[in-house]
Amino acid sequence: MFPGSEDFVLAESSRPPRARRWLAVLATLVVVAALGGAGWIWGRDQLTALATPRCQATATGESVTFSPEQVHHAATITAIAMKRGLPARAATIALATAIQESKLRNITYGDRDSLGLFQQRPSQGWGTQDELLDPVFATNAFYDALVKVDGYENMEITKIAQEVQKSAYPEAYADHELEGRLLASAISGHSPGGLGCRLDDPEGRTDTKALQEALQTEVGVAGSAEGDTLVVTADSELVAWRVGAWAVAQAKAHALTSVSVGTHTWTRTRDASGWEWSSAGDGSGDATRVVLTLTP
Incomplete structure (x- = not known):
């Protein structure tokens, strides 16, 4: 026995069962890592099995990922813009707004009486509660308001947010403009296979x-x-x-x-x-x- 090793043995034997199990797991991981390529493949497969479902939008060499629920709503928002004959910029604006307001989730709550993807308020004339919880209705209501803003196609998104959403923090919308643009490009068909x-x-x-x-x-x-x-x-x-x-x-x-x-x-x-x-x-x-x- 190496000098001093008896101290390690005593310390190890005094560890609680949980600690010994974690040491065993750590030792196993070290062995797996030493196996090189086989260990990497095993680890990759385990991560794949544990990973949650995700969607990825790619355009101009950049990518963003969202949950399937979020991309489901992003597709509705983008498709309706295209169906209405609006420019891709309109979809980018709407997507950035929905990301900021609800994280692209059709939520039933919000500040005061705010609801849905765009956190629109029945008390401000956007529609009834049931209407605003319908993503198609809410999206069309947003575009109805957007197209009334002269020059919105070339306007900074912070100014558009103030005009349409009456936001107290319009600068926050700019943080999501890139995400909105990538989603809009991939879903609108302008980035095939994106x-x-x-x-x-x-x-x-x-x-x-x-x-x-x-x-x-x-x-x-x-x-x-x-x-x-x-x-x-x-x-x-x-x-x-x-x-x-x-x-x-x-x-x-x-x-x-x-x-x-x-x-x-x-x-x-x-x-x-x-x-x-x-x-x-x-x-x-x-x-x-x-x-x-x-x-x-």
Whole structure:
């Protein structure tokens, strides 16, 4: 026995069981780390298994991540702007506002009588409680107010926030302008394949009628049911990617398992490949055809 090692043995034997268990775990991790590549793969897989579902929007080489719930609402906000024929800047403004006001969550509470994605107040004439908790109604109400602001397309977001939201802290909206711009670009179709989601397996089956109604209401396009798929023929490749991104953002809510735009496909999965679109063939397929795969 090395000199002084008996002190270590005595100290170790006097440790409580929990402490000894943690030392055993630490020793195991050291061994795993020493295994090099195998240890790295094991650790990566464990992190993937523990990670919560997330969505990622990428444009101009930058990315932001949000929860599926947040991106679900971001897709509604962006799609409605496009359906109304508004510029992408309008969607950026609306998204930055919703991130600041509610973190892109449709909440039932807020300052005084504020509600919903934009924390609009019934007492200020935005609508009834039930209306403001409807994301489609609340989003349209926001855009109705935004388009009345002359020159909003080129105005600083802090000034727009003051005009539309009557905010006491308009400078806070500027903190979320980049996030809003990346989401708007990825969801509007201007950054093809820019939106992906890592999701758990679907819960329940797809309500095809509800999905068709949401697609028509928010995006303004019709989808025809063909077996276990919903097929959309878009007017252009840009609109096709818009539909595809919207569908990925709605995949959790509507139990979708894959989305294809032309020869590019997003496949529902929990690992990091859920953030990406794969391509097949020579790229000569119909770029305006979008196929949503349902859970029967």
